[in-house]
Amino acid sequence: MKSRTFGSISGVIPGRTLYASRRALSDAGIHKPLQAGISGSAEDGADSIVASGGYEDDEDLGDVIIYTGEGGRDPTTGKQTHDQELKGRNLALARNSITGRPVRVVRRADAGYRYDGLFNVERYWVKRGKSGHLVYQYRLVKTQLAPSDLAGENQTQETGLPPGTSHPEFRSSLVSRIVRDSEVGMRVKELYGFRCQVCGTRLETAAGPYAESAHIKPLGRPHNGPDVPENTLCLCPNHHVLFDGKAFSINEDLSLAGTEGRLFVHPRHIIEKTWLHYHRSQFLGIRECGQ
Numbered sequence: 001m002k003s004r005t006f007g008s009i010s011g012v013i014p015g016r017t018l019y020a021s022r023r024a025l026s027d028a029g030i031h032k033p034l035q036a037g038i039s040g041s042a043e044d045g046a047d048s049i050v051a052s053g054g055y056e057d058d059e060d061l062g063d064v065i066i067y068t069g070e071g072g073r074d075p076t077t078g079k080q081t082h083d084q085e086l087k088g089r090n091l092a093l094a095r096n097s098i099t100g101r102p103v104r105v106v107r108r109a110d111a112g113y114r115y116d117g118l119f120n121v122e123r124y125w126v127k128r129g130k131s132g133h134l135v136y137q138y139r140l141v142k143t144q145l146a147p148s149d150l151a152g153e154n155q156t157q158e159t160g161l162p163p164g165t166s167h168p169e170f171r172s173s174l175v176s177r178i179v180r181d182s183e184v185g186m187r188v189k190e191l192y193g194f195r196c197q198v199c200g201t202r203l204e205t206a207a208g209p210y211a212e213s214a215h216i217k218p219l220g221r222p223h224n225g226p227d228v229p230e231n232t233l234c235l236c237p238n239h240h241v242l243f244d245g246k247a248f249s250i251n252e253d254l255s256l257a258g259t260e261g262r263l264f265v266h267p268r269h270i271i272e273k274t275w276l277h278y279h280r281s282q283f284l285g286i287r288e289c290g291q
Contacts, residue, residue: 014117040092185213
């Protein structure tokens, strides 16, 4: 992965500071490109965007932004003259809907530019815009993460995986949810090339490969598992559902309990056997009850 910081920038508080120019934004590390509205690559995803209302199909609703991708405009008039394509930075932003990585959002303000926090790319689609040409649009929803959450790529020297947290924070909103360290799951999935550790399946979407991160000892009450690489697996959606539903478990020798096969483990991925034992005890308890 190229040097790219995802998540919050240390010491930068959303909504507190105005930046006079794109150069100032770039120097602060918030949005590196001096002209492009999207910062990112098709391989890694997007790390930041500037929402300036430059496209006629944009909608800024505060905590929700309907953001239009780039391309297809006449550089002189600024009008949309041909279709956009899902490539380059448009593909980068679409990739975030698969990886779960948030993007930093910068808004144009009267006196310059303002960093307004992290937004998740909930989904993306293509439609005919007001000009009659195809445009890619993205629904961005503001996260409820604290500024310290997802603050860049913190990796351990031994494995190249981020350390994660032993106590993922539990916050209440309209629906209680666990604040997960998405970077941990993302790096584990990258380690396996987005291939399921059980069946080897790699799903290819228009925005790139897709897999899911599964916790061996579940997060949140009553399990209170840690969000760390040693408690994280890379699974396809089917095996994620089956694993969470205790349809199968994993023995200490990495053979599967409840089905045939064996868990593939990368040499740099250390799995904590204590948490395997915890999941297996839940699996066996359900089996003993005849469920």
